[in-house]
Amino acid sequence: MLLPDTGLAHASEQGFVLLLPTDIYIGAGVAAVVLTLVLLAFLPGWVAARLFRPVGIIHRPRGIGLHHVTSCLSALLLWALVWRGFTGAHDPTVNPLPLFVWTLWWVGLVTLQGLLGDHWRYTNPWTGPAAVLARLTGSRAPLRYPAALGHGPGIVIFLGFASFLLADPAPADPHWLASVVGGYWYLTLMGVTLFGPRWLLRAEALSILMRCYGRMGLFGRARGRISAGLWGWQLSSLGRVPLGLALFMVLLLGCGSFDGVNETFWWLAVLGINPLEFPGRSAVVTQNLIGLALANAALIAVFATCLWLGERIAGTRRSAGDALRLFAPSILPIALGYHLAHYLTSFLVDGQYVLVALSDPLGRGDDLLNLGPFFVTTGFLNTPATVKAIWLTQAGAVVLGHVIAILLAHAQAVRAYGSNRRAVLAQAPVAAFMIAYTFFGLWLLASPRGI
Template sequence: MQRLGIGAIFLALTAGAAWAHAADQGFVLLLPTDVYIAAGGITVALTVALLAVLPAGVARALFRPAMLTRRPASPRHATSLLVTAILLWLIWRGLAASRDPMANPMTLSVWVVFWIALVSLQGIFGDLWRSLNPWTGAAALVRRMTGWRAPLRYPRALGHWPGVGGFLAFAGFLLADPAPADPARLAAAVGGYWALTMGAVLLFGAPWLVRAEGITLLMRSYARMGVFGRARGRLAVGLPGWRILAAPVPSLGLAVLMLALLASGSFDGLNETFLWIGLLGHNPLEFPGRSAVIWPNLLGLMAANAALVAVLAGFLWMGDRLAGGHVPLRVLLCRYAPTMLPISLAYHISHYLTSFLMDGQYVLAWLADTLGAGHVHVSAGFLATPGTVRAIWMTQAGVVVAGHVIAILLAHAIAVRTGRGTWRATLSQAPLAVFMIGYTVLGLWLLAAPRGA
């Protein structure tokens, strides 16, 4: 174990500048993470116990939003066109500029600004994507200039399933492609996807974006977690997740996509651990490179998604039967899948926090260099002291635990809303509570586990 810790510290302190995940694992191994993990699981368990003795309407009342002013009109198409122009410029720079991921704006914009920062902000504040979507403005411009009308009707039978496939393809590229941070490779993938989606929007109209485009569905799902949103035509603010209770029950395809956000994020944390690399038969301290684990990672990603859906479905079924219900399994999955969004968002924020603190400096350095604002020194010094790493890890752990607590409150509120009293609602949620406590422990372990990739 001592050799393992020394090796992890060596990796953390000698890692080069590259788009990667947290580099603080060496010091995390020296923290009493077992105590913190146990405390996180106990906190979630106490939340369940508290809900069992509180009045039935408490959980739902916590998510009642406060009404603010009428929501002002926003120039959505103008901002969308601006984002589209920036995206096309980034694609050009990705193909023509430096192949250094930390110096090319294509890589920095996609993996740091969009995937880490914007996705997190979308889940914290609300639907920012509505104004930034890079297809809506272009489609509106084509309609205005040519009078174009979509010639095809989107097949309702497809539901949201094309979006599920699109998101899994994105996750596969992120986790299994040999070089997802290579600017030219990334530019080709992003440019091709933008063009294909634009063609589908012109053929099927706006329904393609809200039903079949994986990134838009991802962002719309996380928007349900935002503290700001619309309610009865007004801008409203509430506890994170209040829009989950206000929104209609999703279709089965959309529910599966919401679960895929959690499963894919969890596998993102697992696939670089010593455990996973060891299971694949490789020495974690002599990782052979991503090209050696393409198919294992793709199969692992698919298995993680299938396993989460199956396990959650089993716990929901047990809970419903335990409370004397006979709700169809499909209905249970659709009803409770949105309650997993706080967990997946919390893990997304926690998992990428250290990467953002490190790679975000490269974004600032590129901006300063481009604008002639001077030199920004990029430093990993904050990862060289146990105190700073402890503060980072405690923040990550706190976010994960908070996400699980919100998820339990939402699930309880939904159970009560279906007509069950406090006792029957708590009884029906008992297996789900066991699942969430276990997932809390798993999420915190993934944050603390040593990495070899």
């Protein structure tokens, strides 16, 4: 203390955010959300709806079936990656399959789907092969998808996917991941062959996820034109969605939130584990599965209760289920903001491994991208300027997601209740929920990690 000098330290995971005045950033983020709510309370009701009005860019070209061609190419690429998963290096930072699944697809392509628009129409690895099978056999799907199932199978499969991501001891193990990915692709293709495209719309969790986020994007289709608008403009025209799809949307936020919680010192303290002596993922499989289930159940209960209270304050008789069907799409901007914020730092590191893998896809020492002597670095986590930029980007994604969610929910409420006053009254409990969730999300970013 008396003789200060330079000290060297290593930043790991997201612990570097503790060096920043996070209380100031959290306060500013929450204040931005509160200010948005206050402005909506005094502005005319049509303002929020006008914000989500798209602008036409060009006439939409007539379809030529190109999406089936690109889908078949995606399937071929996926199977090449599965083959590399079985035959390539065991190191997940070298084998291209884990890098593609967990970095390029789960972080990069899912985020682009929500930010820009629906690329899944062209990158879906099932629609093209299913169309080829139908053409070769000359037959239609032999079975009708049971309407009573709704989105139930999709919800179950998505929870299974989240469990695999968060609780499996080795989700990035190339051989194990190749078995899971290859088996899931085959079973899904069988589902589409037996039940037709409705299987992708109701039961295939990844397609449901991508379709939800696809409606978040800046670009989309409206009145025969390729159009652009504020994030979520396509969600504003959805109206009431099926109850199963509404629950799926809320689960996107619940699973994403627990994805951050289960790594914090707080969660490890709940489990009675010293974060500096973490015993490994295999020691907390059951605990994480229970935590995932409780987190989603609590989120659904709290959100539905807030909607029910809002209905009673506004003096309407809409049930909690009907309100959830109406306002669940407004959850998606928050879920996407958390997704981007949570995975940003890992993407910045693992994205460098992706470049190396792309330069040498067969593991033969090639350098197709002419990278030269390339070394993966985490040096940007040791510099205050870059650390601040990363944290501001993460915090900005969380806050912007909440602001858009509030605008979207308010536009839906004005349309549903017919007046700005009743919309504000009905949205008061949900507004309190979103303010609290903003604080929670920014606290989560600032929390030290133990895994």
